[in-house]
Amino acid sequence: MTDPKPTIYVNNLNDRVSLTILNNELLNLFNKYGEIKQIKTGKTMKLKGQAFIVFKSNEDANKAIEGLQNHELFSKPMRIVYAKHNSDLINDKETIKQRKLAKKKEATKPNPKKRKLQDKENQEDKEKKKKKASDTNEWKKLPPNHILLLQNITENSSELDSTFEELEGFINIRFVKVRNLAFIEFENEDCSTKVLKLFESKEELKKFGSDIILSYAKK
Template sequence: MVFTQFGEIIQLMSFRKEKMRGQAHIVFKEVSSASNALRALQGFPFYGKPMRIQYAREDSDVISRAKGTFVEKRQKSTKIAKKPYEKPAKNGKSAAEPTQKEPQETDGPGLPNNILFCSNIPEGTEPEQIQTIFSQFPGLREVRWMPNTKDFAFIEYESEDLSEPARQALDNFRITPTQQITVKFASK
């Protein structure tokens, strides 16, 4: 196997579901082995396509069990929870409807556009690293840094359709073994 040259592999997972086809999760015993494999094999042609490799967003079950931090994950329910029937109030509105407008959530990815906002960039990260990470996705125009700060950047793609896959894949991406970057759509 291509990855065994970089270190001991604890677990290898590949999937048959249509959504996951062409993807594999490889768990190395050492983080350094994973880092070496990522650097050496990024873009390496595999069955005629370049590999896109990234760190997992969270520890695998095997690793978290070994660390003693494993928490059982809840299975997704296949049935949608049904709400009990609610009697309409006298004013014609449902009793469950709030009378005041609820505040909108601001933690979401933002309104889709072609510019991404990347934050939580660790100190000491070189601009070339961010450029390399985002250039894995087609349509990258430029990476803009604000003067006198290196903890966030604006990443511009040619279109909204090209920025969305990068945002989805790189939001909460582990840029170091202990730090994750945050990627949202930039406010316009």
């Protein structure tokens, strides 16, 4: 005998009745015995005349079997037993639960490949920052010049003139688009040095690019 479970199997149903009408009638009959979670009726020729009904509890399923066994529905007596397996609804819930647990477990599990890739990316970032700092220091070592060089301009190049033209001793600015840099000429080295000190923090210049470098131009 099949063990009690919330899912029952009903057969010998009238397969000439439309599924909509059959489902409604099954619901009306069986919900008197407890809360119904799901009703599945066979749609294919092979499965027609059969249904699986899922109750909230084993007790409700048992009451339905006892109360409606051989009950005539559309001129045919129903045959009702416990299903051999729980319905897809219950199985789906159990499967989803297991998948969530497995996914959670997998998320906390170290992934060697992912970690190796992350370590590589971190190392590349460190090397880039180190090179950037080194490049910046090299440019800072250049001797004074009345011409300044602004490098790594990636945006807002149209604002170059307005940023420098009001500064003391400004003569002109020449933007070299293909190289993303600009030469800014002043009357003398004192003026260019003051501008270097003015933009020492580089915060205002970051509007031209995050890797911006302002230095004396090479003579």
